[in-house]
Amino acid sequence: MIGTALTIPAFLTHLLMVSIPSVTMFYYALTDWNGLGRPNYVGLSNFVRMFNDVDFGMAITNNLKWMAWFLIVPLVLGLGLALLFTKMGKMQMVYRALCFLPYVVSSVVAGEVFSSFYSPFVGISSLFKSLEFAPLGNTQLALFAVAFVDNWHWWGFVLVLMISALHQVDTELYDAAAIDGTNTFQKFFYVTLPQIKNSILSYLVFNIVACWKTFDYVWIMTQGGPAGSTELVATWIYKKTFISYDVGYGCALSLTVCMTILLIYVIQAAVRRILKHRYIRKLG
Amino acid sequence: MKKKMIALVLVLATILALVGCTSDTPETDATANDPNTAETDSTESADVSAEAKEDTTLTFYWTSLESDTQEAFRRYYITPFEEAHPGVHIDFVCSSDMESNVRVQLAAGAGPDIFRCDCYMIPDYAKSGYILDLEECSAANWEGLVYDWALDACRADGHVYALPHAVEVTGLYYNEDLLTALGLEVPTTLEEFENCCQTAINNDYIAVAYSCGNKTNNYQWLIGNYLNTYCGTDAVADLFSGKTTFTDPQISGVFAKLKEHWDAGFYSNGMSEAINGSEGRSQFLNGEALFDPEGTWLSISTVTPGTWGFNWGFTTWPSMNDGVASVGGMAVGQAICVNAATEHADLVQEFLTSIYTASDEWIAEGISTGLDLLCREINENAWPADVEDDTVRTVNYVAAISGGETVGYTCWGSYPGDTNTWLYDNISKYLNDVYDLDTYMAGAQEQLDADLESGFVFAEY
Numbered sequence: 051m052i053g054t055a056l057t058i059p060a061f062l063t064h065l066l067m068v069s070i071p072s073v074t075m076f077y078y079a080l081t082d083w084n085g086l087g088r089p090n091y092v093g094l095s096n097f098v099r100m101f102n103d104v105d106f107g108m109a110i111t112n113n114l115k116w117m118a119w120f121l122i123v124p125l126v127l128g129l130g131l132a133l134l135f136t137k138m139g140k141m142q143m144v145y146r147a148l149c150f151l152p153y154v155v156s157s158v159v160a161g162e163v164f165s166s167f168y169s170p171f172v173g174i175s176s177l178f179k180s181l182e183f184a185p186l187g188n189t190q191l192a193l194f195a196v197a198f199v200d201n202w203h204w205w206g207f208v209l210v211l212m213i214s215a216l217h218q219v220d221t222e223l224y225d226a227a228a229i230d231g232t233n234t235f236q237k238f239f240y241v242t243l244p245q246i247k248n249s250i251l252s253y254l255v256f257n258i259v260a261c262w263k264t265f266d267y268v269w270i271m272t273q274g275g276p277a278g279s280t281e282l283v284a285t286w287i288y289k290k291t292f293i294s295y296d297v298g299y300g301c302a303l304s305l306t307v308c309m310t311i312l313l314i315y316v317i318q319a320a321v322r323r324i325l326k327h328r329y330i331r332k333l334g
Numbered sequence: 335m336k337k338k339m340i341a342l343v344l345v346l347a348t349i350l351a352l353v354g355c356t357s358d359t360p361e362t363d364a365t366a367n368d369p370n371t372a373e374t375d376s377t378e379s380a381d382v383s384a385e386a387k388e389d390t391t392l393t394f395y396w397t398s399l400e401s402d403t404q405e406a407f408r409r410y411y412i413t414p415f416e417e418a419h420p421g422v423h424i425d426f427v428c429s430s431d432m433e434s435n436v437r438v439q440l441a442a443g444a445g446p447d448i449f450r451c452d453c454y455m456i457p458d459y460a461k462s463g464y465i466l467d468l469e470e471c472s473a474a475n476w477e478g479l480v481y482d483w484a485l486d487a488c489r490a491d492g493h494v495y496a497l498p499h500a501v502e503v504t505g506l507y508y509n510e511d512l513l514t515a516l517g518l519e520v521p522t523t524l525e526e527f528e529n530c531c532q533t534a535i536n537n538d539y540i541a542v543a544y545s546c547g548n549k550t551n552n553y554q555w556l557i558g559n560y561l562n563t564y565c566g567t568d569a570v571a572d573l574f575s576g577k578t579t580f581t582d583p584q585i586s587g588v589f590a591k592l593k594e595h596w597d598a599g600f601y602s603n604g605m606s607e608a609i610n611g612s613e614g615r616s617q618f619l620n621g622e623a624l625f626d627p628e629g630t631w632l633s634i635s636t637v638t639p640g641t642w643g644f645n646w647g648f649t650t651w652p653s654m655n656d657g658v659a660s661v662g663g664m665a666v667g668q669a670i671c672v673n674a675a676t677e678h679a680d681l682v683q684e685f686l687t688s689i690y691t692a693s694d695e696w697i698a699e700g701i702s703t704g705l706d707l708l709c710r711e712i713n714e715n716a717w718p719a720d721v722e723d724d725t726v727r728t729v730n731y732v733a734a735i736s737g738g739e740t741v742g743y744t745c746w747g748s749y750p751g752d753t754n755t756w757l758y759d760n761i762s763k764y765l766n767d768v769y770d771l772d773t774y775m776a777g778a779q780e781q782l783d784a785d786l787e788s789g790f791v792f793a794e795y
Contacts, residue, residue: 086462165548170609184605271548273549273550276607277766
């Protein structure tokens with residue numbers, strides 16, 4: 051009883067700030083509301099419009115590329131350096147702190163600074179004029195240029211996560227593997243990876259959700275340009291809702307993305323459960 | 335027992351907090367949707383002086399301003415009114431998210447008494463009933479004082495719904511010293527403009543300093559100027575009145591010409607999208623570029639008058655087509671709306687009027703400190719003795735351009751809102767060959783058709 055009562059303030063706050071607005075989104079997605087006046091019911095026309103929206107399609111494609119980058123690059127970097135740092139002894143803490151520093155820098159500050167680094171007039175390109183390197187103005191490179199900055203911000207966190215996962219691996223397993231005559235690669239693939247598998251899977255799931263919410267670096271550095279090459283789902287929804295004030299359509303987009311991510315989560319949870327049961331049966 | 339008491343206190347605190355979040359003016363919903371209610375209230379409130387004698391706070395929202403501009407706002411607009419009305423306090427709040435915050439507050443039946451808005455938003459606000467009809471106040475106090483075209487820009491359904499606050503003129507700033515050094519003259523025709531740009535590039539200068547990397551709405555400067563000077567202002571009026579279309583060769587030729595210049599590297603050597611919104615301006619102010627396509631806000635408030643590092647000039651945008659005049663775009667930069675739910679309608683309107691009815695000397699002094707140009711005439715002898723030459727020159731440029739036949743339209747001042755947003759949001763796809771010209775024009779026309787169908791009326795100068 052007391053425990054329940056103590057959760058009431060948090061529960062009510064969440065209800066008012068998150069749950070109720072989320073539920074009302076279902077209603078507004080069926081209207082042509084512009085944020086003012088009374089919403090007019092338009093049925094499913096916002097959803098029909100979404101399927102014909104070329105820019106939304108472009109945003110989804112860009113988001114998939116973004117997701118592919120962030121599922122691979124920070125993990126490889128973070129895990130690779132974590133394996134190295136755990137063997138370093140006392141200096142490990144210094145390197146960990148240095149690598150984690152970008153994570154505490156505000157995304158606005160980092161975005162603006164890197165925009166200047168990328169400038170062909172005052173940035174790195176000005177040192178190597180023959181390079182003509184202006185990624186933020188190049189439709190093929192802009193997305194990866196922005197992803198690089200977000201990666202620079204984010205990978206230190208992944209490093210710390212992987213270090214903590216590696217510390218939980220029982221060292222006796224490495225001793226046993228050494229006795230069996232395994233080499234470094236075999237130890238990594240047959241001892242380390244299986245032991246930190248759950249941490250990696252949690253990171254991947256968290257990252258998939260986070261990728262579809264990415265907004266800050268793209269908005270600060272390119273606002274979705276040039277030519278929509280860095281347009282992500284979150285920035286497109288923001289433009290539709292808060293710049294064009296096409297709130298009904300924005301709600302429809304948000305709802306669709308939200309349901310898609312939820313579906314991905316449910317599928318991956320089901321797959322994990324099935325694989326776990328198979329593993330248990332195999333052991334038994 | 336102690337835990338039970340703590341639990342009880344927490345629950346009570348939550349309930350109290352929730353009660354505090356509810357509106358304390360139950361009739362707000364009705365007044366928010368009935369624009370006549372505030373007027374009825376104003377006729378019932380017999381004496382503004384009596385109203386002012388009670389302690390009254392008016393809330394006034396604006397977008398983000400530099401601290402010295404905020405101080406100027408308070409000194410020249412707000413403080414004189416507060417001193418003339420003891421007991422009245424105006425709470426001036428600046429926020430970069432003002433627009434979206436105000437919309438949410440208005441929809442909730444709340445919101446500030448007065449707030450800044452752009453002209454293209456006025457029809458939406460008026461249609462929703464959230465802003466006060468100021469036609470009576472305009473007829474009694476503003477007509478004859480405020481420019482007629484500026485009042486027209488603030489109309490919806492034939493009624494004035496906002497006080498125009500700032501006049502802006504777009505054109506071409508030029509570095510006079512650099513022009514002279516390169517043996518060039520101020521361009522007025524397409525050939526002269528192209529020659530100037532190419533000469534600048536050949537001498538390792540930037541032709542037109544222009545950046546839009548993270549500010550896509552900067553495209554409005556180019557779109558507006560090219561439309562005015564390629565197809566002419568009459569054609570622009572015909573386009574947005576529905577008499578012609580974007581697919582008309584006269585109109586689509588505008589964007590083809592812009593792309594031609596874009597591909598030629600006239601705009602920041604083809605790197606405009608690779609640099610952020612203020613870097614282009616920095617290029618011009620550092621003497622690296624010949625031209626800057628901004629409006630008169632640059633020399634009135636953005637650059638502190640008296641601090642320019644070179645001799646500068648401002649001119650109308652050169653003609654981009656044979657037989658079409660070289661013009662500058664003119665617009666109301668921003669307007670001030672009154673919340674229909676305000677409880678101090680008369681007081682608020684008196685405050686708005688006071689901004690324009692101050693003496694010429696007072697207004698001129700305010701402008702010389704960096705406030706925007708108001709939409710009214712100012713006696714040329716009213717400028718303070720220490721006014722910077724940059725300010726006076728800018729005012730003279732505005733008067734010369736806006737007073738003659740050399741006046742065109744701006745995207746944000748005259749075009750329908752959704753069409754304008756579509757144009758500047760998608761032009762990058764055309765310039766980068768993601769869209770061809772036909773696709774870009776077809777998309778713009780689709781948006782314009784929707785705007786015209788929802789009742790947009792183009793206000794011709």
